[in-house]
Amino acid sequence: MVIAKTVDGEIGIMPQHAPVLGVLVEGGVLKVKREGQDDLVAAVHGGFISVADDEVSVLAEVAELGSEVDVAAARDALDRAQASIEANQEDADAAIEAKRARARLRAAGEEV
Amino acid sequence: MGAQLRLLRRRINSVKSTAKITRAQELIASSRIVKAQMRMQAALPYEREITRAVTGVVSNAASVDHPLTVAKENPAKAGVLIVTSDSGFCGGFNANVLREAEALRGLLESRGLSVVPFVTGRKGVTWHSFRQREMGGQWVGFSRNPSYADAKEIANTLIDSFKDDNGIDEIHIVSTEFVSMLTQNVVVRRVLPLEVEETEATESTTIPPYFEFEPTAGDVLETLLPRYVESRIFTALLQSAASEEAARRRAMKSATDNANELMRMLTQQMNQARQAEITQEISEIVGGANALADAAAGKE
Numbered sequence: 001m002v003i004a005k006t007v008d009g010e011i012g013i014m015p016q017h018a019p020v021l022g023v024l025v026e027g028g029v030l031k032v033k034r035e036g037q038d039d040l041v042a043a044v045h046g047g048f049i050s051v052a053d054d055e056v057s058v059l060a061e062v063a064e065l066g067s068e069v070d071v072a073a074a075r076d077a078l079d080r081a082q083a084s085i086e087a088n089q090e091d092a093d094a095a096i097e098a099k100r101a102r103a104r105l106r107a108a109g110e111e112v
Numbered sequence: 113m114g115a116q117l118r119l120l121r122r123r124i125n126s127v128k129s130t131a132k133i134t135r136a137q138e139l140i141a142s143s144r145i146v147k148a149q150m151r152m153q154a155a156l157p158y159e160r161e162i163t164r165a166v167t168g169v170v171s172n173a174a175s176v177d178h179p180l181t182v183a184k185e186n187p188a189k190a191g192v193l194i195v196t197s198d199s200g201f202c203g204g205f206n207a208n209v210l211r212e213a214e215a216l217r218g219l220l221e222s223r224g225l226s227v228v229p230f231v232t233g234r235k236g237v238t239w240h241s242f243r244q245r246e247m248g249g250q251w252v253g254f255s256r257n258p259s260y261a262d263a264k265e266i267a268n269t270l271i272d273s274f275k276d277d278n279g280i281d282e283i284h285i286v287s288t289e290f291v292s293m294l295t296q297n298v299v300v301r302r303v304l305p306l307e308v309e310e311t312e313a314t315e316s317t318t319i320p321p322y323f324e325f326e327p328t329a330g331d332v333l334e335t336l337l338p339r340y341v342e343s344r345i346f347t348a349l350l351q352s353a354a355s356e357e358a359a360r361r362r363a364m365k366s367a368t369d370n371a372n373e374l375m376r377m378l379t380q381q382m383n384q385a386r387q388a389e390i391t392q393e394i395s396e397i398v399g400g401a402n403a404l405a406d407a408a409a410g411k412e
Contacts, residue, residue: 006326006327007326007327007331008326008327011326018324019168019323019324020323020324020325020326021165021168021169021323021324021325021326021332021336022325022326022332023326023327023331023332023335023336047339048162048165048332048335048336048339050161050164050165050168052164052168052323057161059158059161059162059165059339061339
């Protein structure tokens with residue numbers, strides 16, 4: 001089963017799902033539940049999920065597997081982004097930065 | 113005679129050092145082709161999926177009118193993205209692209225459109241600025257190693273101009289397609305508005321008859337199309353980078369071959385000259401000795 005977060009909310013895709021094309025949110029976490037194996041978790045920033053012919057493809061601008069996330073670097077990025085949000089409420093770049101950092105930490109299995 | 117010999121020797125030396133340089137260039141290009149090809153391969157799945165997604169949306173939601181899919185009724189301006197290389201030494205690579213771009217320009221102008229060139233690569237930019245052609249945009253410095261961010265920047269410029277009422281109404285790309293090490297073709301493609309082709313569904317390209325959209329078809333298209341344009345531009349840049357290296361390798365190989373051939377010919381000429389000099393010296397010595405012997409015989 002694939003669980004992803006689209007702009008409408010979370011969507012879970014089981015085998016034999018009807019064809020869907022969804023827009024993913026910035027800073028989402030994608031989870032692939034596999035039988036007999038650990039879940040595959042990835043931080044996905046923007047992009048699409050398309051389901052067709054029992055195949056799920058995720059098209060992301062930036063994506064990172066949870067196991068490959070550099071936790072310390074992500075924490076650092078989150079702290080920096082939050083600092084600049086506090087300094088300037090309208091900072092849209094920093095807000096996205098913070099979202100991304102959070103997604104990366106969540107994908108790595110860290111509490112945020 | 114001695115002067116000629118020296119001259120030939122000097123020429124051989126200069127040809128030899130040229131051959132060394134072109135040989136090195138050839139080797140560098142061959143190693144770069146492999147890298148460029150790998151990057152091309154890596155980008156393929158994304159391009160394939162995004163094309164599939166766009167096809168899915170457009171064929172499922174024909175009723176969706178999006179500014180990016182609908183051809184304007186009276187197109188006035190066409191944007192042409194011309195992908196060239198930053199550095200030379202690559203044979204007819206840039207000349208071919210620019211010639212094709214000129215042909216496209218003629219074609220578009222005959223349809224009553226004015227053409228706005230968008231150029232990547234130093235060679236194309238110089239070509240246009242030398243002819244004092246106004247450019248809609250120019251990017252240099254990444255022809256050998258384009259990144260997705262470069263493609264995005266180009267795509268943004270093109271899409272902004274496309275959305276603008278006074279901007280361009282069509283987007284074409286002229287670039288070089290990498291077929292194999294030996295074959296690279298210049299291709300002209302229209303990116304926007306999308307060309308909707310009515311084709312018979314074949315086994316490999318079946319598109320499900322229905323598609324659900326989250327949130328709506330229009331919203332999906334809105335975010336999908338810019339990505340699609342970026343991906344097309346990125347592919348064009350990568351293909352062009354690989355083709356550039358292949359063209360450079362070929363040009364440098366034939367330069368090295370020519371230099372070696374020239375060297376062989378010059379060495380032959382030099383040997384001939386040297387031999388002629390020796391022969392002349394011998395005959396001078398023999399002649400001199402004979403003359404002395406004759407003089408001595410005359411005295412007796």
